[in-house]
Amino acid sequence: MVDVNKLREKAKEVVSRDDVRLLIGYRPGTYGFRARPAFVQGPDEADELIFTPACVNNLATYITLEEKLPVPRGQEPDLRKVAVMVKGCDSRALVQQMEEKAYDRDRILVLGIPCTGVVDMAKVEAKFPGVLQRGEIALEGDRFVLSFNGSKEEVPREELVADKCLRCRYPTPLVYDELLDEAVERFADDDYSDIAELEKRAAAEKWAYWEEKFSRCIRCYSCRNVCPMCYCEDCVLDRLQPQWMRRSVDISENTAYHVSRAYHLAGRCIQCGECQRVCPVDIPLMELNRKFYKDVEELYDYEPGTSVENPPLLSTFKVDDREDFIL
Amino acid sequence: MALKKLSKEKMGEVLGELSKFRLVAPAKSDEVVVFKQIGDPQEAFLDYGNSTVPPKKFAFPQTETLFRFMVGSPELKEKNVEEEGTTVIFGLRPCDARAMAIVDKLFSWDFDDPYYLKRRELTTLVGMACVEPPSVNCFCTSLQGSPFGTEGLDMLLTDMGDYYLVQSLTEKGEKLAETLSSQLEEAPAGDEKKAEEMARESEGRIRRSISTAGIPEKLPGLWENELWKRVSAACLGCGICTFLCPTCHCFDIQDEVDEGGEGRRCRMWDSCMFEEYTLHASGHNPRPTRRERTRNRINHKYSYYPNRFGVIACVGCGRCINLCPVNIDILDILDQVVDAQ
Ligand code: SF4
Ligand code: SF4
Ligand code: SF4
Ligand code: SF4
Ligand code: SF4
Numbered sequence: 001m002v003d004v005n006k007l008r009e010k011a012k013e014v015v016s017r018d019d020v021r022l023l024i025g026y027r028p029g030t031y032g033f034r035a036r037p038a039f040v041q042g043p044d045e046a047d048e049l050i051f052t053p054a055c056v057n058n059l060a061t062y063i064t065l066e067e068k069l070p071v072p073r074g075q076e077p078d079l080r081k082v083a084v085m086v087k088g089c090d091s092r093a094l095v096q097q098m099e100e101k102a103y104d105r106d107r108i109l110v111l112g113i114p115c116t117g118v119v120d121m122a123k124v125e126a127k128f129p130g131v132l133q134r135g136e137i138a139l140e141g142d143r144f145v146l147s148f149n150g151s152k153e154e155v156p157r158e159e160l161v162a163d164k165c166l167r168c169r170y171p172t173p174l175v176y177d178e179l180l181d182e183a184v185e186r187f188a189d190d191d192y193s194d195i196a197e198l199e200k201r202a203a204a205e206k207w208a209y210w211e212e213k214f215s216r217c218i219r220c221y222s223c224r225n226v227c228p229m230c231y232c233e234d235c236v237l238d239r240l241q242p243q244w245m246r247r248s249v250d251i252s253e254n255t256a257y258h259v260s261r262a263y264h265l266a267g268r269c270i271q272c273g274e275c276q277r278v279c280p281v282d283i284p285l286m287e288l289n290r291k292f293y294k295d296v297e298e299l300y301d302y303e304p305g306t307s308v309e310n311p312p313l314l315s316t317f318k319v320d321d322r323e324d325f326i327l
Numbered sequence: 328m329a330l331k332k333l334s335k336e337k338m339g340e341v342l343g344e345l346s347k348f349r350l351v352a353p354a355k356s357d358e359v360v361v362f363k364q365i366g367d368p369q370e371a372f373l374d375y376g377n378s379t380v381p382p383k384k385f386a387f388p389q390t391e392t393l394f395r396f397m398v399g400s401p402e403l404k405e406k407n408v409e410e411e412g413t414t415v416i417f418g419l420r421p422c423d424a425r426a427m428a429i430v431d432k433l434f435s436w437d438f439d440d441p442y443y444l445k446r447r448e449l450t451t452l453v454g455m456a457c458v459e460p461p462s463v464n465c466f467c468t469s470l471q472g473s474p475f476g477t478e479g480l481d482m483l484l485t486d487m488g489d490y491y492l493v494q495s496l497t498e499k500g501e502k503l504a505e506t507l508s509s510q511l512e513e514a515p516a517g518d519e520k521k522a523e524e525m526a527r528e529s530e531g532r533i534r535r536s537i538s539t540a541g542i543p544e545k546l547p548g549l550w551e552n553e554l555w556k557r558v559s560a561a562c563l564g565c566g567i568c569t570f571l572c573p574t575c576h577c578f579d580i581q582d583e584v585d586e587g588g589e590g591r592r593c594r595m596w597d598s599c600m601f602e603e604y605t606l607h608a609s610g611h612n613p614r615p616t617r618r619e620r621t622r623n624r625i626n627h628k629y630s631y632y633p634n635r636f637g638v639i640a641c642v643g644c645g646r647c648i649n650l651c652p653v654n655i656d657i658l659d660i661l662d663q664v665v666d667a668q
Contacts, residue, residue: 030648030659031463031464031535034654035654036653036654037560039560039561057652061563131463132463132535212356212357215356216359216361218380218570218596220566220567220571221565221566222565222566222567225564226563226565226652238602240581240603243581246581247390247579248581248593249595250390277652278652280380280571281359281380282357282359
């Protein structure tokens with residue numbers, strides 16, 4: 001895992017540059033094992049930066065989420081770069097954003113962190129309920145070592161690691177200006193066995209399954225806001241005139257929301273798992289996203305967010321594209 | 328008022344008895360606990376910490392039809408809340424009940440909200456004391472609440488091991504106790520003392536706190552303080568902290584009209600953390616970034632509300648801390664408010 005002193009030194013160097021205005025990284029959270037996004041503007045702030053398996057957030061989201069006020073007359077916009085720390089999956093969000101020409105590559109400076117997996121905080125909190133004091137998590141060999149309240153606990157990696165990491169094909173960032181550690185080998189692959197199971201069910205059974213999940217949705221749109229690929233400036237969901245989707249919460253509108261979002265992400269979702277992580281009512285959104293991901297891979301031999309040169313899937317056409325599934 | 332005892336074996340019977348009303352209780356949907364209308368008493372899941380979504384939606388539904396209409400016709404078919412019938416919300420936590428008492432002030436302020444108030448009148452709240460504070464981020468004791476608090480409740484149940492101690496707190500609670508008289512027994516002598524002792528122990532297990540003294544007065548002076556930028560930098564503007572807050576009560580009103588011209592006017596939860604919340608028709612937005620929105624959320628709860636109604640609009644349930652995807656922590660924000668110069 002990347003050495004924290006090296007990380008801070010690098011961050012200091014980066015934020016001291018004239019052409020960099022901000023560095024987005026991680027800092028310790030306010031309680032328990034949590035980490036949170038950090039926005040570093042000067043070298044003195046770089047000392048709060050960390051990188052641990054608790055750094056679950058996909059910081060690529062903040063590149064497109066940033067709110068810009070109109071520049072007052074007579075002033076120039078600040079066009080300096082934003083530096084961002086990314087894990088393998090997060091880097092794929094940057095790649096996909098760049099494939100889609102969301103911004104110029106020159107606008108950002110990427111510090112790549114070869115990743116050995118992050119924890120699923122729900123699993124951590126279930127195993128260690130009620131840890132209030134700030135605790136730390138590190139990976140040592142194949143075990144997570146958790147230090148809190150003056151004691152240490154060791155837990156096998158598979159017990160706490162996020163599900164997405166168990167099938168991660170790209171733990172080393174795919175785009176970076178600088179890699180902060182040695183590249184790591186892919187440690188897993190995705191056989192989609194969970195999705196194949198779901199596909200086998202009868203239509204009525206599938207519907208009963210999703211009806212229960214979707215009926216819980218409170219339509220906070222957190223899954224949209226956190227998604228690095230949901231960066232349209234004007235989202236259909238917020239439109240009132242005309243209103244494309246009603247704000248009322250019922251099974252029909254909720255379903256319409258989830259189906260639309262899944263389609264908007266087809267061939268674009270880069271499997272960071274953030275949407276499912278943030279959902280306060282545990283809707284298994286990755287099952288939808290992974291179904292589409294699997295289809296796109298099988299039908300078009302395409303993986304989103306893997307090469308900046310790739311054109312976006314939905315803007316390409318090959319004469320030998322499969323079409324036997326079209327009704 | 329007389330204390331009663333409800334043996335745990337009789338819980339099924341009690342819930343069955345209450346099913347003659349609209350019965351709302353915590354239930355599990357996968358691993359998530361939500362309050363829902365219970366048909367079969369078996370569905371109730373009482374062995375829970377606190378629900379993810381607060382029971383506020385049964386007084387203030389997430390989407391509520393106010394009236395129906397036909398485009399072109401002056402006739403309105405108004406909602407009659409009375410039709411929903413008498414409701415019992417069973418097993419809610421003291422913070423969530425207290426939150427309802429706080430929100431009542433708003434809905435009966437300059438205008439008596441007929442929908443909300445009618446529903447409140449028809450609802451009896453049966454609370455469940457927190458023998459164990461349900462989350463690491465509970466801080467109700469910083470806000471005049473308590474794990475055994477009774478404000479807003481009509482009846483309080485305390486888990487004594489094999490049975491619940493039942494305390495009726497209001498007339499509605501007394502009436503409910505009468506309805507359940509065949510399931511309730513006399514409480515053992517000394518239980519009142521024992522419950523007081525348990526309450527003290529539970530309070531002692533609450534580990535997060537803030538001294539709120541002076542915060543409402545201090546907030547207006549911090550309008551341009553740089554702390555707002557700092558604490559909101561990571562905010563996604565997702566609204567989880569407000570949708571899941573038992574005291575948040577903002578709504579929008581929208582018309583939904585079908586192709587045939589049949590329509591309804593409904594109100595629905597809205598959130599000050601959303602960009603379009605304050606967007607004016609002119610295109611101007613007085614809260615243009617998440618900095619202003621976060622500032623508003625804290626000011627609304629900890630300054631405007633206490634100024635207007637004499638009580639802070641936060642009960643310390645900790646949901647906004649537990650569920651914020653980026654660890655924005657209201658206690659951390661308030662600490663910074665206290666420290667700010
Ligand atoms: S999916 Fe891969 S890159 Fe992403 S956090 Fe897990 S191991 Fe790291
Ligand atoms: S985060 Fe969860 S509750 Fe919120 S809109 Fe998405 S699926 Fe629904
Ligand atoms: S849909 Fe979910 S998994 Fe896919 S990119 Fe968006 S947040 Fe990540
Ligand atoms: S839950 Fe957190 S990220 Fe979402 S709006 Fe509230 S403070 Fe912002
Ligand atoms: S502001 Fe947070 S802690 Fe206070 S009542 Fe709302 S959700 Fe609970």
